[in-house]
Amino acid sequence: MRVPYGWLAELVEGLPPLQETADLLAGLGLGVETIDHVPGAPAGVRVASVLAAEPVSGALQRVEIDDGDRRHTVACGAPNVRVGMRAAYAPPGTRLPGFAAVLEVREVGGVRSEGMLCSPRELGIFEHAAGLLALADDAPVGAELAELWPADDVIELELTPNRADAFSLLGVARDLAAKLGTALRHPAAGLETAAGDPSVADGLEVRVADPERCPRFSLRRVDGVRVGPSPVWLQRRLALLGLRPRNVVVDVTNLVTFELGQPSHAYDLEALEGGVLEVRRAAPGERLVTLNEDELTLDPEDLVIATPAAEGGSRAIGLAGVIGGREDSVRAATTSVAVEVASFEPIGVRRTGKRHKLVTDARIRFERGVDPALPLTANARVTALLAELAGGRPHPGVRWVAAPAAAVPAIAFRPSQVGFLVDVEVPPDEQRRHLERIGCEVVVEAPDRWRVAPPTWRADLELEVDLVEEVARLHGYEHIGSTHPHLAFVPPPTDPTHRRLRERLVGAGMVEAIGYVFTSDEDLARARVPEPRVRLSEPQGIERAVLRTSLLPGLLAAARLNRDAARLALFEVGHVFLDHEEERVGLLWRGHGAASGWRPPQGHDVYAAKGQLEALAEGLGARLTMRPVGFDDLHPGVSAEVAWEGTPVGRFGRLHPEVAAAWGCGDVIVAELRLPLEACPPRLRELPRQPFAERDLAVVLPADVAYAELQARCAAAAGPRLVELFAFDVYQGPQVEAGHKSVALRFRFRHPDRALTDTEVDADMAAVMTALRDAGYAWRT
């Protein structure tokens, strides 16, 4: 919210200088976003009255004005130029903020224009360019506008949702006065506030059909209103708030919204059929055109202000607590208005606002909760201003339809809690002063048993701890010291963020990426990974509509982005969202392995990548195995299921060429493994005391038999003395039968206690050869 410093200074006695005030506000929890210096009207611009206006061509008019000294002729194209109006006149020689050059006498459409009449934007005082700044009679002809419209500083506050009371100058001033210990000048002080009466002889009628949603409703008739521009001080105040002045009636209601924090609305009496206002739920499908010309289709949950319709029943003319309708708007010809100041229940206003995506000054206040004691005060303030500024004659009585207010329970408060929780010592009498200054009523029942009744405007104060915060806040958080508690707690040595895994991968030369959890149906399909299970209801576009079911699409996109990189080794640790959420590591390799640049690089093929995974497992003391299993996204001949200590955890292989082509990511090797990949505690084995006996055997077998199968068959046949078995050569080519391969195996046998004899080893090898023969394989020794 924007808080003009000059206005604040009128409300708080002894307000310190600007920066000091801003620091005080920040220290009170009214966060200061920025401080804007807002310039006043440009020097040299004067108030002038329009004496005559004569069309020239199109919108252009030749306008005669009086600037208090003499008459001038200016060319003007503004639609709101009227004879008798007061406007801002910039004579030749004026420097206007948006203009590069100083204003000169010049010819415009055949009119010799001695300067110009200015719009608010041309003056740089608020954002409106569709017409001239229209001034009221309070602006004397010939006056320097800059004297009436000086510069000011505006403190922009970023208010938290709990501080409903601070959405007004009054609320901000109240906090500052409490902190400073100085007097607050209430804007409605001295006004006679009517008691309110459900039956006032004002020719109006109010029917509240939903008192839960509208617990209080005041309406006051004001006749004899002259609708015209507001006085300069009011226009300037609104401009500083960031609002556009419109006419005195609308401006007064807007002013009071920001001044007291209570929204209000003035109805043109002619728009109220029979002077009747009804507060009811909208009919299904009922329509309303708002002030902003939005046509809304209403929901039965919406609360509307309605008036009887000529054709029977009633029609909505406003969305309660959110926005007025177009039809009841005050017009230039309006003379009688009915000023509504009501309370609307926060949740209903919030839901309606969200439903129709309307964020208005009224909604912001009602949904946070407006002081229930405020409607009659605000009504008195609005109607008094209409009497003062628009010549209105408020009806002596105020129509008032209100349900009895529920009593706000007092809070049991122990002043000792401030020391206990915040660890600052604030003497009880000082605590009491703080609480009373923000409007609480304090009853001391015992030294550490108080009853504190919060003011009507602080509905956020509900619990003892809320009062502790109030005391700490007014005392100042800067008094809080730094201490260190002693806790009997020893954290267990866990690694939930998989640091060890990441460190090993980085140590092996891999680069960590972090991708998006958001993806699209299309990307998941293109990567041939599972369809999305989780869909966002309001995504940021179809590219971010669903949650990823695999880490690979993100890595493929990165591979495409880095398509010029000769070598790529990426990984990501992240969550994927299937029927349940799980953590995974995704890996991607492309291009060569180790390289020097000046001699041929080592191949970075599938076996090099597999070797990295094996080394990873070895480093964590675990066993990683692969089993040929086809996966949709992988090359059918280079695709395996990965097991960690025998449990399947994911897949590994070469990306399917069709998928690679669809992504433009090149020929890549990928893996995706479920986390955690648990480290296995080392189990120490006794060191062998005997040497091993070694035998080699080259087996010729069909090329499509997996090595793992051959190895398992040999190991099973060789018996318990076999301690090691591995391939040291794999050959496929002219030396072996077509469709076959030769795998050279090395067997190592050992007896734990004694040296093996050749006869024993030969017997074990014979068993191996028998098993190979049974399987139909040949061998060469």
Add this chain to the structure above:
Amino acid sequence: MNDDTLHAIATAPDLRELQALRVRLLGKKGELTEGLKSLGALPPEERRARGAALHERKRAVEAALEARKAALERAALDARLAAERLDLTLPGERVPAGAHHLLTQVTNRLLDVFASLGYEVVVGPELEDDRHNFGALNFPPDHPARDTQDTFWTTDGRLLRTHTSPMQVRYMESHEPPFRVVVPGRVFRNEAVDATHEAQFHQLEALVVGERITMADLKGAITEMATALLGSGTRTRLLPTYFPFVEPGAEFAIWWQHPKTGREEWLELGGCGMVHPRVFEAVGYEGVTGFAFGFGIERLAMVSYQVSDIRDLFRGDLRLLEQFRGVA
């Protein structure tokens, strides 16, 4: 036998020739061996004189052989060393160093700090429910406080967590105080994306609960963290603010020197406060107090390393990722 023999030894071209000479002279049937064998047949006086001469001769030959052998070996070694010479200024063959993501590095640094202060690291799900993300954290339904956390809802009524605070609830539901925990993790906000705002980012959150934890303990913890990050003498500042799940609540800032401008200023880092009684109520705790504080990782990483566009962190561009090699 004459000096030619010694000359032949001294000029033997290689070790093989030298060995041949040794065999010829000193082998079982070598000249000198035979000469020594034949001594027995000589009369005693002649044997003594002849023997002495032969032994003298044998020592001279052996010495010549050893000397030549040493010379030849040295020459061979020199030749090998010359042949094996390499230009070590040529680049080595290597796998380029890997790199942790910048956000991982910053997170790890913070986790190290918290580990040294006795905190347990815990993590939680990114897909959450209303109760853990809002309800149990004292965000009433239809409260404007929810607007401060623009939420990605899923079509099945769940949500992407808007902060790491749901882990406060999850941890307290399954553990008993006292404890100190720290929660790093990815969070999500449905906000317009630009250079400083992303729909996903990372937070780190600390929660300490015990019999009597105070707001001064909170300030102490933040100061300890800031000191570990920035060195001793670091100042911290608390200003009142509102988060539904703490009361009193505050935002905290640390006094630091901006790495780019070099100016000393407050770095607004995050939010904090004393755990709200309603949060304790929601998890069934009684008779304890606690504090929580949390902040965004991206902001700290971006100002520390002068990353100007948050989106660059999530693109997977090697040219950026590789710049953070070697540090962990």
